[in-house]
Amino acid sequence: MPTFEPVFIPDDYFRELRKEEIFADPARPLEIDMGCGDGSFLIAMAEQHPDRDFLGVERLAGRVAKVAKKIAAAGLGNARVLRLESAYTVGWLLPTGRVSRLHLLCPDPWPxxxxxxxxxxxxxxxxxxxxxxxxxxxxxxxxxxxAPYFEVGTEAWDALPGFERLEWPVEAFYYAQTDFERQWLRQGKSMNRARWRKR
Ligand SMILES: C[S@@+](CC[C@H](N)C(=O)[O-])C[C@H]1O[C@@H](n2cnc3c(N)ncnc32)[C@H](O)[C@@H]1O
Incomplete structure (x- = not known):
């Protein structure tokens, strides 16, 4: 059973967090699922990697409540969800130099x-x-x-000097499908993927 509440509510929204405020062990890798939606990716990844910690970030209260319910039902102690806006969370709240991977999956494309x-x-x-x-x-x-968002997004990130683009073959490592991804694939759409490493 989880040793803490699945919903993570910071004591203070106006200062940088320490990793151990979110998950007890500061040494374990921390992964972030930005805009985690129904939490299916978050939960599958947390189940697959019990040695890593996973924080979902989602702005809609109803979705956060559902994700929290699923985390509790799965008995996961390495997954939590935070109700907050993504850019603010990354810009100001998350601990410096402590995130091993950040996942941004099917973000709103604003067409x-x-x-x-x-x-x-x-x-x-x-x-x-x-x-x-x-x-x-x-x-x-x-x-x-x-596709248009992929083109604009990858062009912007390929130009950032702090990052280098990596190959991402489909079978490179376990990577759960998200709820939206499954919907798009069922409709015959194709997915685009890109991966960068901090230099
Ligand atoms: C298209 S859905 C994708 C959900 C999930 N990643 C998936 O692939 O199934 C986008 C999600 O991001 C959330 N979202 C959009 N903008 C956000 C923001 N600025 N901050 C936090 N969550 C956001 C939405 O509420 C929604 O749950």
Missing amino acids: KKKHHARRIMVIEEFQNGLLRVLQPQGEFLFKTDD
């Missing part, structure tokens, strides 16, 4: 031109924050079905 600035891949607070929170050699993994 209308007037909304393009809302795409999280191009928000500077998110880009700079990710450089801060990742440990050396830490990784950022991004998947989307939306």
